[in-house]
Ligand SMILES: C[C@@H](O)[C@H](N)C(=O)O
């Protein structure tokens with residue numbers, strides 16, 4: 001693929017929190033995350049897409065064990081900023097593909113998405129950087145998702161097994 | 166902060182494309198990105214948040230010079246998957262904070278969001294990994310955003326200038 005996919009990772013016991021109807025003007029995400037940081041909650045993914053009609057959604061993941069406390073902080077934050085509601089999913093997992101030199105990682109993302117699609121695994125959230133593509137899936141699908149991603153990038157074979165070019 | 170923020174980066178000439186009303190079932194993002202990969206377009210950020218009423222939005226950024234071709238691929242993909250529309254913004258920039266050991270990067274994210282909020286810079290999209298927090302802002306705000314982030318993390322001082330602990 002012209003890129004070096006060095007590994008795949010799984011964070012199996014995650015929970016996802018989403019604040020809905022977030023007003024889209026400066027200072028708003030800071031107000032949300034200040035509260036969360038003050039509660040000493042470790043946040044993993046943070047995802048925010050563009051707004052529609054001046055409102056957007058901010059989602060983030062935490063360890064499933066931190067969900068209750070996170071929801072308290074999120075609900076307090078949501079009130080202060082005038083967001084409309086908070087939702088959550090207690091049973092999610094993050095599957096990631098890690099690469100070096102993944103500057104043109106479009107092909108890698110496509111291959112990852114294909115692998116999951118072939119297994120009928122639904123992708124709930126996506127976030128990327130040049131060295132990492134992460135998707136959020138249902139926890140029930142997590143182990144199967146990691147396996148299929150390993151297979152798609154030949155990460156499940158010992159170097160000696162790989163076909164010679 | 167207990168983490169090592171090693172640098173900040175700016176990608177100034179980006180364009181953002183969003184596919185709206187994306188049906189949320191397996192295979193859909195693969196259908197979108199297969200087309201984009203086949204056009205040899207290099208995609209930078211990919212952001213997808215959770216769905217509402219079985220539909221979500223998929224946004225991604227490309228070099229501004231690739232926008233026209235990207236829109237062709239995105240519109241073709243949107244048709245095929247039954248999405249409702251495609252929107253774009255030709256004048257955006259990605260500002261990132263890069264760190265090592267940013268495992269508890271909630272504090273770093275909060276500090277980054279505060280720096281931008283203090284400058285009244287609006288955050289359009291957010292994506293994170295353990296080593297990188299990226300936000301999309303208006304291109305007009307880009308240079309100012311980079312400067313304020315440098316200052317917030319004392320990246321604009323030579324090591325000799327930093328206060329001794
Ligand atoms: C929605 C939120 O990101 C807002 N635009 C902010 O800058 O804080």
Ligand SMILES: C[C@@H](O)[C@H](N)C(=O)O
Nearest residue numbers: 123190191192193194
């Ligand atoms: C929306 C899109 O990500 C869809 N859930 C898929 O898996 O392809």
